[in-house]
Amino acid sequence: MLNQHSIKLALLGGFFVVSAAWLMAGPVLTTTGNIGSSDLIVPSVEATPDERYVGSETCAGCxxxxxxxxxNTKHGQLHTLSAWKGKVVGCxxxxxxxxxxxxxxGDKSKIFSFQNVDAKTASETCLACHAGKEAHNNFRRGDxxxxxxxxxxxxxxxGSDSVISTGAKGVETPLLHRSNQRLRAMLRSGETQLCMSCHNEVKAQFSKPFRHKVLEGAMNCSDCHNPHGGFESKQTKLAVGTDAACIKCHTDKQGPFAxxxxxxxxxxxxxxHTPHGSSNPKMLKRAQVRQLCFECHTGITEELTPGAPSLHNQAQVRYQQCTVCHSAIHGSNSSRYFFR
Ligand code: HEC
Ligand code: HEC
Ligand code: HEC
Ligand code: HEC
Ligand code: HEC
Ligand code: HEC
Ligand code: HEC
Ligand code: HEC
Ligand code: HEC
Ligand code: HEC
Incomplete structure (x- = not known):
């Protein structure tokens, strides 16, 4: 039977074939067709330039x-790659x-300028080349x-004209990207700032006392999210079966445990855990650890989730600190009760 996992693998296999073909042959689309109004000139990624193409040097003149x-970008270097020899490159x-x-x-009406085109039409221009890559192909599945x-x-x-540096125009100083001065991947602004320009509500979450240090520049939204979409809920980078987004850094939680x-x-x-930030220590969903445990360990569905044994008298402080005894709460190789 095909489960979700094998379907995904099958799809991935398909994408790899496509992307390999793309890399070897250069652009494969001969035309993107006419989208929208009839006088809109839509770029077509042709295999070879014909007499309608003038080449980037001519454009550069004006x-x-x-x-x-x-x-300065990879797009400007295509002509140096052997796979793109003899193809349309550049502007x-x-x-x-x-x-x-x-x-x-310089007749404006005779060139595709990205002005007055909707986001999908503009993106199709990019996807004519980039759809070969799984992440971008999945873009059409994303929010x-x-x-x-x-x-x-x-x-x-x-490509970005600005470098990020402290105090650069429009950049709030704590939001600098960790690694560098130059914006990577031709982003319009530093990633955190870019994402928060639309998802402003998460700023408050990352400002809570216990949090991932995203605003401080220690990590990026894309460490956990796939900005390009994908199969997963909330576009998180969760691989099949495991919490890949979290495990990447918190490897000790991965298991497998006995x-x-x-x-x-x-x-x-x-x-x-709340992934962005929380008022509770260890970014737990509940203020007290035991509240969290009792959410599941009610004893109501005994066979699925055993209730705490009766010796756990909650009138006694000693039994309120669940993780003092059940310290290996993420899994254990030696104790079925997660004592160590
Ligand atoms: C002879 C000079 C000249 C050359 C060569 C030239 N352009 Fe232009 N281009 C112009 C002028 C002038 C404008 C501005 C028109 C205006 O603002 O009214 C323009 C505007 C544009 C625009 C913006 C259109 C808009 O809607 O605002 C784009 C995109 C563009 N050119 C791309 C190109 C590309 C790509 C090439 C090479 C294939 C190229 N140009 C070659 C003169 C030139
Ligand atoms: C990877 C795709 C891509 C390539 C390659 C590219 N452009 Fe553009 N160009 C755009 C987009 C997208 C815009 C719309 C402005 C924006 O949002 O960045 C644009 C806008 C323009 C404009 C309008 C004025 C402006 O600067 O916004 C001109 C002129 C222009 N491009 C000329 C060129 C020339 C000349 C080249 C080659 C040296 C070139 N473009 C290569 C995607 C591209
Ligand atoms: C003619 C094919 C083609 C088109 C059209 C195209 N790209 Fe690219 N793009 C490439 C290639 C090839 C690379 C280099 C890939 C690599 O290094 O893995 C690249 C690289 C990139 C990168 C990575 C840059 C970096 O510095 O790492 C970004 C981001 C990108 N493209 C965005 C876009 C966007 C946005 C558009 C549409 C406005 C677009 N591309 C249109 C072929 C294309
Ligand atoms: C230009 C505005 C804009 C930018 C920039 C932007 N987003 Fe979004 N994002 C949206 C919209 C609109 C939605 C869909 C509506 C919603 O759920 O908020 C969305 C949805 C999402 C979702 C799914 C939300 C859900 O409830 O399922 C995630 C996750 C997300 N974006 C993350 C990011 C990340 C990470 C970045 C930066 C790399 C980013 N976004 C940049 C506008 C934006
Ligand atoms: C440590 C990993 C991590 C980081 C870093 C992270 N997120 Fe998330 N985010 C998640 C997870 C996991 C969810 C899903 C939460 C759930 O389903 O309960 C989520 C949910 C979301 C949602 C959906 C709305 C919601 O609250 O459920 C948006 C929008 C979002 N994140 C945006 C962002 C933005 C923007 C950034 C960067 C400023 C960011 N995230 C950084 C892990 C992360
Ligand atoms: C919501 C914002 C957002 C949108 C929309 C978006 N990207 Fe990106 N893209 C990013 C971010 C953030 C990175 C850097 C991710 C990283 O470094 O892991 C990135 C990285 C890239 C890269 C370089 C790394 C790679 O995966 O090869 C390419 C190429 C790229 N994007 C192409 C595209 C194309 C094509 C589209 C449209 C189909 C697109 N992006 C739409 C945010 C976005
Ligand atoms: C890019 C690496 C990275 C990723 C991905 C990541 N974390 Fe973290 N996490 C950290 C770092 C570093 C800290 C240390 C806290 C700090 O920044 O001071 C941390 C702290 C924590 C803490 C609090 C620890 C404490 O002692 O207070 C929890 C809980 C946590 N992460 C859970 C998660 C979860 C759940 C996910 C997935 C949604 C996740 N992390 C994804 C790097 C990461
Ligand atoms: C059953 C609830 C539960 C789940 C599920 C859970 N945690 Fe925890 N986690 C806790 C509790 C409770 C603590 C606090 C332990 C204590 O009191 O010291 C904690 C603490 C942490 C800490 C900080 C202390 C340490 O052990 O490093 C990190 C990091 C962490 N969790 C990451 C994760 C990651 C990553 C995942 C998913 C793979 C995860 N947790 C899943 C309950 C959980
Ligand atoms: C989201 C629900 C959930 C939360 C929250 C949760 N647990 Fe569990 N716990 C389970 C499930 C399900 C099992 C597995 C029962 C089984 O397989 O027999 C389990 C098993 C256990 C076991 C082993 C029981 C046995 O007989 O093998 C202990 C001990 C335990 N949990 C303690 C805790 C503690 C302490 C907390 C709070 C830090 C906690 N749990 C939070 C769902 C939860
Ligand atoms: C003083 C140490 C200690 C503390 C504190 C503690 N426990 Fe336990 N817990 C134990 C012992 C010992 C057992 C094994 C009991 C047995 O052998 O039947 C156990 C077993 C369990 C089991 C498994 C029950 C079963 O039938 O399999 C659960 C669930 C559990 N504890 C939950 C909790 C919760 C929730 C808290 C916090 C409210 C907590 N424990 C606090 C020592 C402790």
Whole structure:
């Protein structure tokens, strides 16, 4: 029987084939067709340039600023890669053939400019090349796509012109990206700031006393989320069966343990922790550990989740601190009751 896992693997297999073919052959689409109004020039990623293409040097003659920026990105380097020899490269991969625009002395109506096109149309331009990669192919499955947030809401077409540094325009100082001065992946602004420009509500969560240090720049939203969408709920990077997003850093919680604590393998880390931040120590969902335990260990469904034994008299303080005794709460190799 095909379970979800094998379906995913089958799909992944398919994507790898596609992306390998893409990398070897260069762009495979011959035309993206006509989307929207009939006089809109839609770029077509052609295998080989024909007489409608003028080449990036010609564009650079009038658009020096853009040419400089693009030249610093991977898009500006395609002509140096053997896989792209003899293909359309440079400006016209995104803006379409430029001859008529040039002959018209820069006629705006004869070039695809990304202005007045919806997010999906703009994204299709990028996906003509990038759909080969699993993460981006999945973009059409994500919440961003469904809500008309496209590639160029997060990425700049020509690469970032700014470097991030303390006090740079529009950058709140604590929100600097950890690693560098230059914005990676052509993002429009530092990642945290970018995400929070729309998801402002999470800022409060990351400001709570117990939190992941995202605002401090110690980690990124994309350490846990896939900004490009995917199969998982909330676009978290959860691999099949395990909490990959969390395990990547908290490897000691991964197991396998001889004695697993049920919810870790079933509901996952978020059955007990709030991932962004919390007023409770250890980012627990409840203020007191025992409240959390008693949520499940009610004794009502004894065979599934045993209630705490009667010796656990809750009038006695000593029995209120569950994890003093059940200290290996994430799983144990030696104690079925998670004592160590
Ligand atoms: C002869 C000079 C010249 C050349 C060569 C040229 N352009 Fe332009 N381009 C212009 C001018 C002038 C404008 C501004 C038109 C305006 O603002 O009215 C323009 C505007 C644009 C725009 C913006 C259109 C808009 O809706 O605002 C894009 C995109 C563009 N050019 C891309 C290109 C590309 C790609 C090439 C190379 C294939 C190219 N241009 C070559 C002169 C040129
Ligand atoms: C990876 C796709 C891509 C490539 C390659 C690209 N552009 Fe653009 N271009 C865009 C996008 C997207 C915009 C819309 C502005 C934005 O959101 O970044 C744009 C906007 C423009 C504009 C309008 C004015 C502006 O700067 O916003 C001009 C002019 C332009 N591009 C020229 C060029 C030239 C010249 C080249 C080659 C040197 C080039 N582009 C290469 C995607 C691209
Ligand atoms: C003609 C094909 C083509 C088109 C169209 C295209 N790209 Fe790319 N893009 C590439 C290639 C090839 C690379 C380099 C891939 C690599 O290094 O793995 C790349 C790299 C990137 C990167 C990584 C840059 C970095 O510094 O790591 C981003 C982000 C990106 N593209 C976004 C876009 C966006 C957004 C669009 C649409 C506006 C777009 N691309 C359109 C071919 C394309
Ligand atoms: C919600 C914001 C967002 C949207 C929308 C988005 N991206 Fe990205 N993208 C990011 C972030 C953040 C990174 C850096 C992730 C990292 O470093 O792991 C990234 C990285 C990339 C990279 C470089 C790393 C890689 O995976 O190869 C490429 C290429 C890319 N994006 C292409 C695209 C394309 C194409 C689209 C549209 C189909 C798109 N992105 C839409 C946020 C976004
Ligand atoms: C241009 C605005 C915009 C940007 C930038 C943006 N998002 Fe979103 N995001 C949305 C919208 C709109 C939705 C769908 C509505 C909603 O659930 O909030 C969404 C949905 C999501 C969801 C799913 C929410 C759910 O309830 O299932 C996650 C997770 C998410 N975004 C993370 C990110 C991350 C991480 C970044 C930065 C890499 C980012 N977003 C950047 C607008 C944006
Ligand atoms: C430590 C991992 C982690 C980091 C870092 C992280 N998230 Fe999340 N986020 C999650 C998980 C896990 C969920 C799902 C929570 C659930 O289902 O209960 C989530 C849920 C969300 C949601 C859905 C709404 C909600 O509250 O359920 C949004 C939107 C979101 N995150 C945005 C962001 C943004 C923006 C950033 C960066 C500023 C970010 N996240 C950083 C793990 C993380
Ligand atoms: C990129 C690495 C990374 C990822 C991914 C990550 N964490 Fe963390 N986590 C940390 C670091 C580093 C700390 C230390 C706290 C700090 O920043 O001071 C931490 C702290 C914690 C703490 C609190 C520990 C304490 O002693 O107070 C909990 C609970 C936690 N993480 C759970 C999770 C969960 C659940 C996920 C998945 C949703 C997750 N983490 C994903 C790096 C990560
Ligand atoms: C059954 C509830 C539960 C689940 C599920 C759970 N935790 Fe915890 N976790 C706790 C409790 C309770 C504590 C506090 C222990 C204490 O009181 O010292 C804790 C503490 C932590 C700490 C800080 C102390 C330490 O042991 O490092 C981290 C980090 C952590 N959890 C990560 C995770 C990760 C990652 C997952 C998912 C793989 C996860 N937790 C799943 C209950 C849980
Ligand atoms: C989200 C629900 C949930 C939460 C919260 C939870 N547990 Fe559990 N616990 C379970 C399940 C399910 C089992 C597995 C029962 C089984 O397989 O026999 C289990 C098993 C146990 C066992 C082993 C029982 C046995 O007989 O093998 C102990 C001890 C235990 N939990 C203690 C705790 C403590 C202490 C806390 C609070 C820190 C806690 N649990 C929080 C669901 C939960
Ligand atoms: C002083 C140490 C201690 C403390 C504190 C403690 N326990 Fe226990 N717990 C034990 C012992 C010992 C056992 C094994 C009892 C037995 O052998 O039947 C046990 C067993 C359990 C079991 C398994 C019951 C079964 O039938 O399998 C659960 C569930 C449990 N405890 C939950 C809790 C919860 C919830 C708390 C906090 C309110 C807590 N414990 C606090 C010592 C402790």
């Amino acid at each position: 658009h020096e600023t853009q040419a400089k920026k693009v030249g 016209e991969t995104c803006h379409g053939p430029g001859k008529e625009h040039v002959e018209g002395g 961003h796509w469904r809500n008309n947030i496209g590639c160029i809401q997060c990425h700049s077409g020509h 004695f697993e604590h049920g919810p870790l393998k079933l509901e996952g880390c978020t059955s007990c």
